[in-house]
Amino acid sequence: MEPDIKKLFFHVLGRERFQDSPEERAVYSYDASRAQFLPDAVLFPESVQEIAAILKIAQEHRIRVIPRGAGSGITGGALPVQGGLILALNGFDQILEIDEDNLVAVVQPGVVTSRLQAAVREKGLFYPPDPASMEFSTIGGNIAENSGGMKAVKYGVTKDYVLGLEVVLPSGEIINTGSKCVKDVVGYNLTQLFVGSEGTLGVVTKALLRLLPLPEATKTMTAVFADMQAASRTVSQIIKDKVIPAAIEFLDAKALWCVEHYLQLGLPEGAGAFLLVEVDGDPDLVEKDIVKVRDICKANQALKIEIARTYEEQERLWRARRSASASMAHYGAYKKINEDIVVPRASIPEFIARVEDIADRFACPVINFGHAGDGNIHMNVLVPEPEDLERGHQAVEAVFDVTVELGGRISGEHGIGLSKRDYIDKNLSPEVQAVMKRIKAGFDPGNILNPGKMFKPE
Ligand SMILES: Cc1cc2nc3c(=O)[nH]c(=O)nc-3n(C[C@H](O)[C@H](O)[C@H](O)COP(=O)(O)OP(=O)(O)OC[C@H]3O[C@@H](n4cnc5c(N)ncnc54)[C@H](O)[C@@H]3O)c2cc1C
Incomplete structure (x- = not known):
């Protein structure tokens, strides 16, 4: 960066809060997407006026600025893909x-x-x-x-x-x-x-x-089923019976296999799907709801049901779901490509069956777990060896196509950022994208704020 421009930033922040050492730039060059792009400098503002002054300078000199929180984004949103300044906001924490x-x-x-x-x-x-x-x-x-x-x-x-x-x-x-x-x-x-x-x-x-x-009471239960069809029927019936749990999470057969190897849950023979259901609210209603949910699980031939009686038991049940991501290391793949597609929740069984076909076709195992209650599935394509990477990406694209066919969206919560911008056409028509780009241009005619995200560069 030109020394004269640097001086303008020093004037706003002082030298301490404008960092362009190689170490500091490296620390802010990646996020949880694992891609890496070096920023030109990292800025640590402490007031809204400082942020306003930074953006005025950036606007005048056409310098790119990328806001950043904790850098836990999975789609590369906080990465300086075209260089520029990282605006580190994690200290803005009152x-x-x-x-x-x-x-x-x-x-x-x-x-x-x-x-x-x-x-x-x-x-x-x-x-x-x-x-x-x-x-x-x-x-x-x-x-x-x-x-x-x-x-x-x-x-x-x-x-x-x-x-x-x-x-x-x-x-x-x-x-x-x-x-x-x-x-x-x-x-x-x-x-x-x-x-x-x-x-x-x-x-x-x-x-x-x-x-x-704060809800007065919470009850958590888990149920193991022979397959995802039985688990999905259970979810539909819970909702149809007008119980809206605080959470309904699932693991498919492969996710369950990984978690079993990781935690040794002691699964029953033939376990092929797992549900975690949590209900909360008024204590009497919570008791009634958990019994209703248990009965629905039984009616759908659950192989094992556990209801937590204490906070510690509740945490133990949640551990199975929370360990899903970490436990996939047991599959020993070279790389896992994880996506967070969302489909209407009644389509989950069809989605999983069709993803199985895709996994076979591209010879890349796929592991699914996530939010059965809202249809948001963490779908992980496992790439066995480095030379299989291209096939892995083809499998992901095929999964996106199935998602769209089922009326779903390519992201339910992680966003588009950098890693999914090439697929945005799958959900958004050219007309819709044009409107969005006009909105962006209205706010940011110079395209200085976090450029290169969401849409393919023209
Ligand atoms: C283990 C793990 C589990 C996760 N689980 C979930 C999950 O369950 N659900 C879910 O939705 N996500 C999940 N994520 C993704 C991620 O944590 C979320 O997207 C989170 O909201 C990102 O917050 P962050 O502070 O890390 O933002 P960053 O990664 O720093 O930034 C994300 C985006 O926000 C922008 N940004 C940050 N701060 C500001 C600001 N003040 N003003 C304007 N723009 C800003 C950045 O420019 C970037 O585009 C998970 C990630 C990991 C690593």
């Missing part, structure tokens, strides 16, 4: 207010999701979005990706909790959208436009988040 009268939390974007959850829980309140990365992901990243979690089936995803935002636009203007009001229909819903915009329209610097009362 919980500014927990407003118990209005059930709203006001937070900075660098607050780690689980920290917010713990802070509101102390006051008997509940912030439901719970991505599996919540121990390290930030609220800013969650908003930018519209992250979901295990409890989406009952409580929805991040967008359902964002009431308002403070955002710095690529021009350096600071705007406030939305309000603490539950109802607010004044003008376009800009708040929701920023949610899921993957850091391409503006930098979120403050968020007003809706809270709920």
Whole structure:
């Protein structure tokens, strides 16, 4: 970077908070997608005014800026694919207010999701979005990706909790959208436009988040079935019987095999699918619901059912589901390509059957687990050897085609970013993409904010 331009940033941040040493650049060159691109420098702003000043300089000198939270994104959203400056927001981490009268939390974007959850829980309140990365992901990243979690089936995803935002636009203007009001229909819903915009329209610097009362009781159970058909029938029946569990998670036969090797659960003979169901709410209703769910599992020939009686047992049951990703190492593949497609939940059995065919056709095993309640499946193509990589990618594309045929979407929660931008045509028509690009150009005519994401470069 030109020394004169560097000086402009020093003027805003001082030398300490503008870092361009090779070490610092390397640390911020990757995220959980495992791709790597070196930024030109890393900036550590401490106020919204500093972020506004940074973006004004960047705008004037056509310098790219990439907002970054914890870097736990799986689709490369926080990577400087075309170089530029990383705007490190994880230090922007104050919980500014927990407003118990209005059930709203006001937070900075660098607050780690689980920290917010713990802070509101102390006051008997509940912030439901719970991505599996919540121990390290930030609220800013969650908003930018519209992250979901295990409890989406009952409580929805991040967008359902964002009431308002403070955002710095690529021009350096600071705007406030939305309000603490539950109802607010004044003008376009800009708040929701920023949610899921993957850091391409503006930098979120403050968020007003809706809270709920903490559910009084929770019950967790697991059930093992002979196959996914029986497990899926169970899920459909639970929903039809008007029980909306807080979570319904599944593991397919291969995922179950991996978890068994990892945790030695002691599975019954013939186990081919696993469900975890959690219900929460009023204690009496929770008791009734868990019995209803157990009976439905029995009616669908569950091979084994366990209901947790204590918090420790509940955690033990959850361990099986939470270990799914780590336990796949037991398959010993060269690489795993993981995607997070979503299909209408009744299509899960057909999806899994067709993915089995794809796995055979491309000779790459596929392991599925995820959110049976909302149809969001973590689908992992295992590439046996380095020379099979091309075939692995072909298998992924074939899975995307099946997803679309079943009325699904190529991402349910991880976003498009860099790794899925080449597939966006599968879900979005040229007309829809053109509208989205016009929105981007309206906010960011110079294309300085997080360029190269979501859409293929022209
Ligand atoms: C083990 C693991 C489990 C995961 N489980 C889930 C899951 O269950 N559900 C799920 O949805 N995701 C999951 N993820 C993906 C990831 O954690 C989420 O996408 C998360 O929201 C990213 O947050 P982050 O702070 O790490 O953001 P980053 O990775 O730093 O950034 C992600 C995107 O957000 C943008 N961004 C960050 N902060 C801001 C800001 N303040 N303003 C504007 N843009 C910003 C970045 O530019 C980038 O485009 C998982 C990831 C891992 C590694």
